[in-house]
Amino acid sequence: MPGKPINDQQARLYMDYRRTLSQEAAAAKAGFSLSTGQRLDQDPRLPSQKKAGHRRGRTKPDPLGGVWETDVLPLLGRCAGIRPITVLEELARRHPDQDWDRRRRTLERRIEAWKALHGPDQEVMFRQLHPPGQQALSDFTEVTELAVTIAGQPLDHRLYHFTLAFSGWEHAEVVLGGESFVALTHGLQNALWALGGVPAEHRTDSLSAAFRNLDKNAREDLTARYEALCAHYGMTPTRNNTGVAHENGSVESRHGHLKSRLDQALTLRGGRDFATLDAYCRFVAEVVGRHNARQRKLFDLESPSLKRLPARRTTDFEEATVYVTSSGGFTLRKVFYTVPSRLIGHRLKLHIHDDRLDCFLGGTAVLTLPRGRAPQGGKGKHGHVIDYHHVIHSLRRKPQALLNLVYRDELFPRAAYRRAREAMSAALDPRLACRIMVGLLWLAHERACEADLAASLDATLEAGQLPDLAALQRRFQPHQTDAPAITVTLPLATAYDTLLATTANAGASR
Structure with missing residues (x-):
């Protein structure tokens, strides 16, 4: 092997083979290189007979000779953390007449050896013991690499990840928004109630994402809310130091394992597209459930050490009050939401969840709306969460309002309706196109045929034709059915007298 001295037995074997074989063949049979055989031919003494401590000198010139002492070492001593490629580029700048690319590996090995002997002290990781029931950890993790789509559209999301440090029991759920306190509260409580118990301590990553862009007062309020949440469950809240991810290592290291399991499960599934968001959420829960089943023995050891859950959950949402304007909706955090028009002029109290x-x-629940987010990177731009069922009654009376409607593109419930509007706008008078499009939306609303009508529109557009509103209205009109003719024959009143007499005689005979 290169760098390993030969022994006396190898030397003797070489000398024996050398009587009949060439240098190269004898060296190969003895288990060393040709150059070692050449040295033995020049000096036939056994390795044990040579002077103790004698080292063979360098046979080739040092590739870094002339620059290691004068150029490289001063750079390493003066610039802590400098990379070998940076040193190589500096050498090429100072000595442009030499070929430094061929010496890169030599330089990297030499610098690595120098750092091991003379470099600065490195941070030591101290492995910790985790008693059963002592610590749980929470964090959010990005899953862009999974490339999940919902009905063909990319899903911008991340996962909330909870784990027990001792047993490795896990909980994960999809988070559509950012790393907010609401998402943490919702995910943590779901995890604890699925777990069926409470650990003594809960560790997070300083809520750094939730603190982002908050002033001092808001941060203090968020800290107080987090401590109140942990107090409700009897957990001690702890945090790792900001920017020191390894202090949350028990969950950080498991992020990779979780994403790997999800990726492999998606590969086995044969596709990364899901029909609905609920279907994807169930898929994540199934993957995590299979992992927890494998951790059952450790969890059974940890379960008796968990504390009991409180009698109820605590608040896992934020509250806001909004006013429903004459536009048929309200604006919350730069997102406009439509509501049924009968709520115009009223104030609504909102419970804001992540999704x-x-x-x-008042105290009456009136509806639930999907959570929207304002567009990223667009200053002043607003998002829209539109349900055409809320506004179609008014839009039917004023169809030309569709032409320049602020949220026109978000009004259409499916891509087929959007394609139909674009095709009609290009081929027809704009006013006529608006009337037909509003008529199609009204038909979908009135006849509850949104999906079937979308399929019909797709087929029509694929055939190169424009939608025929009258024909579609006839196709989706209610089926007329005639009520069957039923003849009811009423018995004569005297028939009841006969029946009563017969019953009385039968009773007397008994």
Whole structure:
């Protein structure tokens, strides 16, 4: 092997083979290189007979000779953390007449050896013991690499990830928004109630994402809310130091394992597209459930050490009050939401969750809306969460309002309706196109045929034709059915007298 001295036995074997074989063949049979055989031919002494401590000198010139002492070492001593490629580029700048690319590996090995002997001290990781029931950890993790789509559209999301440090029991759920306190509260409580118990301590990553862009007062309020959440469950809240991810290592290291399991499960599934968001959420829960089944023995050891859950959950949402304007909706955090027009002029109380808004009129729940987010990177731009069922009654009376409607593209419930509008706008008078499009939306609303009508529109557009509103209205009109003719024959009143007499005689005979 290169760099390993030969022994006396190898030397003797070489000398024996050398009597009949060439240098190259004898060296190969003895188990060393040709150059070693050449040295033995020049000096036939056994390795044990040579002077103790004698080292063979360099046979080739040092590739870094002339620059290691004068150029490289001063750079390493003066610039802590400098990379070998940076040193190589500096050498090429100072000595442009030499070919430094061929010396890169030599330089990297030499610098690595120098750092091991003379470099700065490195941070030491101290492995910790995790008693059963002592610590749980929470964090969010990006899953862009999974490339999940919902009905063909990319899903911009991340996962909330909870784990027990001792047993490795896990909980994960899809988060559509950012790393908010609401998402943490919702995910943590779901995890604890699925777990069926409470650990003594809960560790997070300083809520750094939730603190982003908040002023001092808002951060203090968020800290107080987090401590109140942990107090409700009897957990001690702890945090790792900001920017020191390894202090949350028990969950950080498991992020990779979780994403790997999801990726492999998606590969076995044969596709990364899901019909609905709920279907994808169930898929994540199934993958995590299979992992927890494998951790059952460790969890059974840890379960007795968990504390009991409280009698109820605590608040896992934010609250806001909004006013429903004459536009048929309200604006919350740069997102406009439509609501039924009968709520115009009323104030609604909102429970803001990560994925939805629960709307209350007084103490009465009136509807639930999907949570929207404002567009990223667009200053002043607003998002829209539009349900055409809420506005179609008014739009039917004023169809030309569709032409320049602010949220026109978000009004259409499916891509087929959007394609139909674009095709008609290009081929017809704009006013006529608006009337037909509003008529199609009204038909979908009135006849509850949104999906079937979308399929019909797709087929029509694929055939190169424009939608025929009258024909579609006839196709989706209610089926007329005639009521069957039923003849009811009423018995004569005297028949009841006969029946009563017969019954009385039968009773007397008994």
